[in-house]
Amino acid sequence: MTPGSEATAAAAAIAGEARPSARVDEGRSLRIAFAVMVAFFLLAPLAIYPIFLMKVMCFGLFACAFNLLLGYGGLLSFGHAMFLGIAGYVAAYLAKEGVALEALHIGAVTLPVGISLPPFTPELAILSGSLAAGVLGVLVGLIAIRRQGIYFAMITLALAQMVYFFCIQAPFTGGEDGIQAVPRGKLFGLIDLSNITAMYATVFVIFVSGFLLIYRIIHSPFGQVLKAIRENEPRAISLGYDADRYKLLAFVLSATLAGLAGATSAIVFQLAALNAVHWTMSGEVVLMTLVGGLGTVFGPVVGAFAVLGMENYLAQLGAWVTIVQGAIFVICVLTFRRGIVGELSRWLRKPL
Amino acid sequence: MTEAAAPEHAAPILRLRGIGRRFGGLHAVRDVDLDVAHGERRAILGPNGAGKTTLFNVISGDFPPSSGTIEFHGEEITTLAPAARARLGMGRTYQKSRLFLGLSVEDNLYLAVLGVQKGHLRPIRLRRRDGELRDRARDLARTVGLEGREKTLVGSLSHGEQRQLEVGMARAVNPTLMMLDEPASGLSRGERVALTDLLLQLDPSITLILIEHDMDVALRVAERVTMMHDGRVIVEGTPDEIRANQTVHDLYLGRGNRNDG
Incomplete structure (x- = not known):
């Protein structure tokens, strides 16, 4: 390095133009954070109740899926619980009952179908649940993405309420009782998931795969365009991006991944119940994402841990949990708007 | 005449x-x-x-x-x-800045370059193909005098630099x-x-x-x-x-x- 170039570099550093090096670091800080997260979920069962950790992973994935839509696409869905819930119902039902469809009655018409399948293995049940959520995502997305902002949120909320009442009425959801005593079954017909270690490992693999998929989506050109649409939709359209198709695809991906979380959690907790489709669940995922850090890669996982931890450890307060939660949410929004990870990332000046 | x-x-x-x-x-x-x-x-x-x-x-x-x-x-x-x-x-600029203020200079140009390509609606895409588009975005930054500013968020550019970037965005489509x-x-x-x-x-x-x-x-x-x-x-x-x-x-x-x- 010549003295001249050294001086230029120094001048650039003084002018605060250390950005290129920050960019080089970007991948590294994310890799370190990822390693920390993986290590945490691998080692934490030694100290923390594994069932609780599995819940954190399921809801962490749910919140990550939600964050894909809100944090990167700028779309606030206030009905995301419908995807979590419907996938849970489908997975639980298939894992418990399989399919026994003699005939399909549509009004007066009866179509002989005659499909009969034994109870699904957990991986197929989870897959089917996620697909069901994806299909629901297409239907809801096609309607909702036609509007923006508050109208988008209201449409998703309204449709989620319809799904909620459908789940109360439908014959296969067990109404108020839900679907209980869902067998965990054997993964690929081989690994018995009633073994807590096997179950934990399965959830861990699903969580990490879902997380990495979302990471990949965010950092793909698709994710880049999604951010552009969030920043300035008319300009994105005039640059040649069909914004509606991007938003729809983001919505469906988010719904499917939320479904993956819901289906997994139904198998883990052997239960699909109404609380998963209730609007308070949609509110909870907003809370998790905001507390953890909207638009950050790791925020939703941290947020899920924080919110669920709060619910768990404050459980003895009974009804006061909601009030404490509300207070924490208000404090969070007023004092550290960027969320835990968002503030941390700002403080470290590294993307997380 | x-x-x-x-x-x-x-x-x-x-x-x-x-x-x-x-x-x-x-x-x-x-x-x-x-x-x-x-x-x-x-x-x-x-x-x-x-x-x-x-x-x-x-x-x-x-x-x-x-x-x-x-x-x-x-x-x-x-x-x-x-x-x-x-x-x-056909490339154009806008009078009121319509840039993506929360994204970097390079990302703005990259989006302009990618937009005229076919088949960009892919959630998962190979980086290899992407490299060329990124190179083109950096070239454009250079031609409009924004070299060294590629990673800067557009929102923190000066007004003049934003106008330069607008010209870069218009040029990204190889306009006639x-x-x-x-x-x-x-x-x-x-x-x-x-x-x-x-x-x-x-x-x-x-x-x-x-x-x-x-x-x-x-x-x-x-x-x-x-x-x-x-x-x-x-x-x-x-x-x-x-x-x-x-x-x-x-x-x-x-x-x-x-x-x-």
């Missing part, structure tokens, strides 16, 4: 016939005929509210015209979407026709000179239409000038003819530069 600068015999790159655009009861543009030849430098002048930006929006496809036809390279494009026009080689909407507005005198130089150095095969309030910039760059008033074209001619025109003087030259319109 510099008739050679606008050869009437050659097929124009852009041909407008009877273009009108109304917003409710307001006729923002009415009955505009316009021919722009290949490689021409055309300035569109006019007081605020004359319909210049609306005309741009109609040409670029951001608004459909209420009446009239548009031909580009001899093809009718009247109802084509803006992105399809961009693919045909570039439309610049008040590229010099809000720039300091020094920045205006730099921008004028940038425009004068532009590849002569690229046709340029610019809306400009600053007469120094407009008359230095343009070979022909179209003067608009109340949505109509009132005069068209060379800069010298425009300078000499009494109507233009009455309407416009006495007025100060304003950034809106």
Whole structure:
């Protein structure tokens, strides 16, 4: 390095133009954070109740899926619980009952179908649940993405309420009782998931795969365009991006991944119940994402841990949990708007 | 007379016939005929509210015209979407910055480059193909004088740099026709000179239409000038003819530069 170039570099550093090096670091800080997260979920069962950790992973994935839509696409869905819930119902039902469809009655018409399948293995049940959520995502997305902002949120909320009442009425959801005593079954017909270690490992693999998929989506050109649409939709359209198709695809991906979380959690907790489709669940995922850090890669996982931890450890307060939660949410929004990870990332000046 | 600068015999790159655009009861543009030849430098002048930006929006496809036809390279494009026009080689800038302020300079240019590619709706895409587009984005940053600023968030660029980036975004589509909407507005005198130089150095095969309030910039760059008033074209001619025109003087030259319109 010549003295001249050294001086230029120094001048650039003084002018605060250390950005290129920050960019080089970007991948590294994310890799370190990822390693920390993986290590945490691998080692934490030694100290923390594994069932609780599995819940954190399921809801962490749910919140990550939600964050894909809100944090990167700028779309606030206030009905995301419908995807979590419907996938849970489908997975639980298939894992418990399989399919026994003699005939399909549509009004007066009866179509002989005659499909009969034994109870699904957990991986197929989870897959089917996620697909069901994806299909629901297409239907809801096609309607909702036609509007923006508050109208988008209201449409998703309204449709989620319809799904909620459908789940109360439908014959296969067990109404108020839900679907209980869902067998965990054997993964690929081989690994018995009633073994807590096997179950934990399965959830861990699903969580990490879902997380990495979302990471990949965010950092793909698709994710880049999604951010552009969030920043300035008319300009994105005039640059040649069909914004509606991007938003729809983001919505469906988010719904499917939320479904993956819901289906997994139904198998883990052997239960699909109404609380998963209730609007308070949609509110909870907003809370998790905001507390953890909207638009950050790791925020939703941290947020899920924080919110669920709060619910768990404050459980003895009974009804006061909601009030404490509300207070924490208000404090969070007023004092550290960027969320835990968002503030941390700002403080470290590294993307997380 | 510099008739050679606008050869009437050659097929124009852009041909407008009877273009009108109304917003409710307001006729923002009415009955505009316009021919722009290949490689021409055309300035569109006019007081605020004359319909210049609306005309741009109609040409670029951001608004459909209420009446009239548009031909580009001899093809009718009247109802084509803006992105399809961009693919045909039409690049434009916007008067009010419409950049992605929360993204970096490189990402902005990258998005402009990617937008004219086919098949970009892929959530998972190989990085290999992406590298070329990134390289092109960085090249563009260099050509508009934003070298070293690639990773800077656009929101923290100076106004002048944002105007430069706008030009870069317009160039990303490899345009044969570039439309610049008040590229010099809000720039300091020094920045205006730099921008004028940038425009004068532009590849002569690229046709340029610019809306400009600053007469120094407009008359230095343009070979022909179209003067608009109340949505109509009132005069068209060379800069010298425009300078000499009494109507233009009455309407416009006495007025100060304003950034809106």
